[in-house]
Amino acid sequence: MTSHDVTIAGYLVVLAGIVLLQVLATRTRAPIPSLGDMLTRAMRSRTGRVGVLVAWAWIGLHFFAK
Amino acid sequence: MSRPAPGPEDRHAHSPGADGGAACADTVVDAARPAGRVLAALAGFREPVVWILLAIAFFTSISGKPLDGVLMLLVAMGLAWDAGRRALRHAGADGTAAQAWPGRLRGGRRRVILAGALLAGGAAYAGVVGSFSRYSWPVTACIIGLGTIVVLIGWHGPVRARPASGRLPVAGTLAWIAVLVAGCLWELGALLQQPSLTTDSYSHPTISTLTDPVLATSPGRAAVLLAWLALGWYLVKR
Numbered sequence: 262m263t264s265h266d267v268t269i270a271g272y273l274v275v276l277a278g279i280v281l282l283q284v285l286a287t288r289t290r291a292p293i294p295s296l297g298d299m300l301t302r303a304m305r306s307r308t309g310r311v312g313v314l315v316a317w318a319w320i321g322l323h324f325f326a327k
Numbered sequence: 328m329s330r331p332a333p334g335p336e337d338r339h340a341h342s343p344g345a346d347g348g349a350a351c352a353d354t355v356v357d358a359a360r361p362a363g364r365v366l367a368a369l370a371g372f373r374e375p376v377v378w379i380l381l382a383i384a385f386f387t388s389i390s391g392k393p394l395d396g397v398l399m400l401l402v403a404m405g406l407a408w409d410a411g412r413r414a415l416r417h418a419g420a421d422g423t424a425a426q427a428w429p430g431r432l433r434g435g436r437r438r439v440i441l442a443g444a445l446l447a448g449g450a451a452y453a454g455v456v457g458s459f460s461r462y463s464w465p466v467t468a469c470i471i472g473l474g475t476i477v478v479l480i481g482w483h484g485p486v487r488a489r490p491a492s493g494r495l496p497v498a499g500t501l502a503w504i505a506v507l508v509a510g511c512l513w514e515l516g517a518l519l520q521q522p523s524l525t526t527d528s529y530s531h532p533t534i535s536t537l538t539d540p541v542l543a544t545s546p547g548r549a550a551v552l553l554a555w556l557a558l559g560w561y562l563v564k565r
Contacts, residue, residue: 264530268517272534275510282502293499297565302495304565307482308406312376314481315402317559318474319383322395323535324542324551325456326467 370414371407380406390518391525398471402478409482449556457549461542477559486563 262270279296286295294302304310371377380403388396452473459466480486518524520531527536541547 265532268513268531269537271513272510272537275506275513278506278509282499282506286499291499292496293502294495296503298495299500299503300562301489301565304481304485304562307484308371308374308376308410310481310485310565311402311406311478312380313565314478314559314562315380315399315474316383317555317562318470318478319387319395319399320558321470321474321552321555322398322467323387323392324538324555325461325548326470327392327394327462327464 369411371410374406374410377403377407377410386515386518389524394467445560449553449560453549453552453556457547457552458545461548473559477563480563485565489565 282293283296285291286293286298300313304313380399384396384399384403387393387399452469456466456469459469514533517528517531517533521528521533527533527539538551542551
């Protein structure tokens with residue numbers, strides 16, 4: 262297994278973790294908030310709301326802008 | 328004179344400690360005293376979000392994207408200043424800005440028209456901006472323009488009021504934080520193992536490197552932009 266494969270496997274593990282937590286949150290009675298609940302909670306304050314939206318804007322900047 | 332029903336931010340403002348951040352600092356800082364003023368002015372820097380944005384600004388800048396870094400820095404400083412200003416004013420923090428926008432969008436027909444207009448606008452935006460080369464000035468202007476509008480909307484307040492959610496389960500919340508932090512650290516690890524911060528590595532690809540083939544084509548850019556717009560719309564409605 263090359264370093265390239267290991268790096269990609271790491272991303273896939275993280276992605277699988279996100280999907281697993283979201284499924285557990287929405288399809289079971291496990292005490293796990295959904296990602297939407299987490300975002301809603303984080304965006305209750307102005308700084309949290311602006312921070313999340315800036316993170317979203319940064320994604321666009323990072324992938325497309327100079 | 329009747330006061331509108333409190334929105335989520337009002338509840339937050341009257342519940343010091345609910346967030347544990349500087350959004351509530353106005354309730355604990357005595358701005359009448361000089362020391363209190365200094366503390367209040369620095370209150371914004373007690374916000375974790377400000378430090379996260381400063382970290383993004385730093386790493387983005389040293390990764391060869393100074394414009395991103397400057398923009399992140401501006402927002403971080405603006406947020407810190409805003410929190411400090413609110414602390415000085417003792418004005419109930421986000422209360423006035425937190426009201427959901429008036430319910431002018433209610434009504435089934437208007438909602439359908441709005442959804443159609445947003446879909447058409449989003450598709451047009453993605454198609455046009457996706458046709459531009461990456462890292463060109465036109466695409467940069469379009470991304471900065473839309474990003475600025477969305478952030479200003481968020482600064483103004485939530486688009487619609489949401490009922491207060493109870494406390495999140497601690498264990499589940501920690502599980503989310505662990506996974507997301509692990510993802511960030513893995514990406515950071517890949518970035519630091521590149522030959523340089525501005526040189527891609529096949530052995531240790533970052534997410535940016537992995538998405539390059541998709542973003543090399545105009546349809547790929549348009550598809551990713553559509554997903555980005557959908558995510559933005561989802562967040563604005565939170």
